[in-house]
Structure formats: C-alpha cells, structure tokens
Amino acid sequence: MQDNKGEKMPLYVGKDGKLYFNFAQGLKVQMHGSDYDKSENYVYEIVGCHYIGTTEYYDVETDGIRLPQPNSANRVKYLVSRYGVKTLASGKRLELPLTVAEVKAYFAYIEHKREQAISEAGKLTEYVALKIAANQLVSQIGYAQAFGKTTEADALEEQRAELERRAAAELHAHGIDPDEIAEPKRCSKCAGRGFVYNHICACAVPLTQTIKDFNAKQRLHFANVLRG
Ligand SMILES: [Zn+2]
Numbered sequence: 001m002q003d004n005k006g007e008k009m010p011l012y013v014g015k016d017g018k019l020y021f022n023f024a025q026g027l028k029v030q031m032h033g034s035d036y037d038k039s040e041n042y043v044y045e046i047v048g049c050h051y052i053g054t055t056e057y058y059d060v061e062t063d064g065i066r067l068p069q070p071n072s073a074n075r076v077k078y079l080v081s082r083y084g085v086k087t088l089a090s091g092k093r094l095e096l097p098l099t100v101a102e103v104k105a106y107f108a109y110i111e112h113k114r115e116q117a118i119s120e121a122g123k124l125t126e127y128v129a130l131k132i133a134a135n136q137l138v139s140q141i142g143y144a145q146a147f148g149k150t151t152e153a154d155a156l157e158e159q160r161a162e163l164e165r166r167a168a169a170e171l172h173a174h175g176i177d178p179d180e181i182a183e184p185k186r187c188s189k190c191a192g193r194g195f196v197y198n199h200i201c202a203c204a205v206p207l208t209q210t211i212k213d214f215n216a217k218q219r220l221h222f223a224n225v226l227r228g
Helices: 073-083 100-121 125-146 150-173 202-227
Strands: 028-031 042-052 055-062 084-089
Touching: 028 073, 042 073, 042 084, 055 073, 073 084, 100 202, 125 150
Parallel strands: none
Antiparallel strands: 028 042, 028 084, 042 055
C-alpha cells in the first residue's frame, strides 16, 4: 500500500487553537529518485493547498513541473518520509478554510445557549406575568383595529410596549440578554442550521471569523482541561 487512503490525516491544530493545513505552502524538499537509483534527485514543492469536502489536497511541482493530479496529505507524508533527503524551504502553513464541522458546532452552541436562556427566563415569575399580560393585549389591539377604534388601539399598543419594556428590564436584571431569547430570523435555505447537505450555507459565510474564533477557543479550552 503506497499511501494510507483509508485513514485521513487528522487536521493540524495550531498553538492558537485554529485549524491549519498539515503541510506548508512553499514546502520544498530535496528528494532522491527511487530506492534503486538514488542519483536521480529532484525537488518536490507544494505550490497550492486546497480543502475540498473534508479532504486536504496539495498542488505539487517536481523540478518546477506541475503534477497533473494533486496529492493528498497522506501522499505528501508518504513521499516525503520515504524519499525526502532534506528540506530546502519550509514555506508557510496556511489556515484551513471554514469547515462544516466548525459551522455545526457553532450553530449548535448558539441554539443551546438560547434554550438555556429561555429556560432561565421561564423561572422568573415577574417576567412570565409581564409577558402573559403583554400577549393578552395583542388580541385586544387586533379587535380595536378591526373596529376602527384607532385611538383605543394606540393606547393599548402603548400599554403593551410598556409591559414588554418592563419584561426586558426584568431579564436584564437577572443577567439575561432579551435578544438571546428572541426567536431568531432563521435562514430559509438551512432553517438556521448553517449548513445544507454537508455544505456550508451562504448565511454562515459572513460569520466565518466568529465561527473560527469560537472553535479555536473551544479547542484551546479542551486542551487545557486535558492538561489539568
Ligand atoms: Zn442558511
């Protein structure tokens, strides 16, 4: 077996907790040609790094000529460990693009936080009473509007807004951000999950930095816990 296609190389986690390609862009290695003819030296260089699906791919040049097919991370590892003689240039390790796993972890965390906050808010009797009172006004406002009683409708609406303000203040007083428990605007393509069929949804893309930072922090935290 030339390279281990069955088992993917685990992704490289940097000291900052972020994910990186296993091999550096610009990595240049002096190689010996074969096990039989070691005089046939050549230079192996990584000129491009790609992450497609959940797999790392590397564009490679040998003696400046681009190979027609990219190499997998396992292939690079196999070739360099078997034929590498010395490193000519170490190149620069690039950060991995956002992964689906990172998106899933982030969205799941946000949803979990929301559920927790809702459960906490539900224990605040004053808050619950204010919300019930505010919701009861909604139908009264509807009737008033339906019968053209705009002055009454406006007055009721003002009452309702005041109850909502007090409810929000009650949450704040107990350390709950009202925005956190509000029903979020869910993306129609992914139903607010951030991915569709194992692809990152367009709605998650603007959050790339936030999602990466969240996951990096989680990895660092996990590593610290294990270290004890
Ligand atoms: Zn979406």
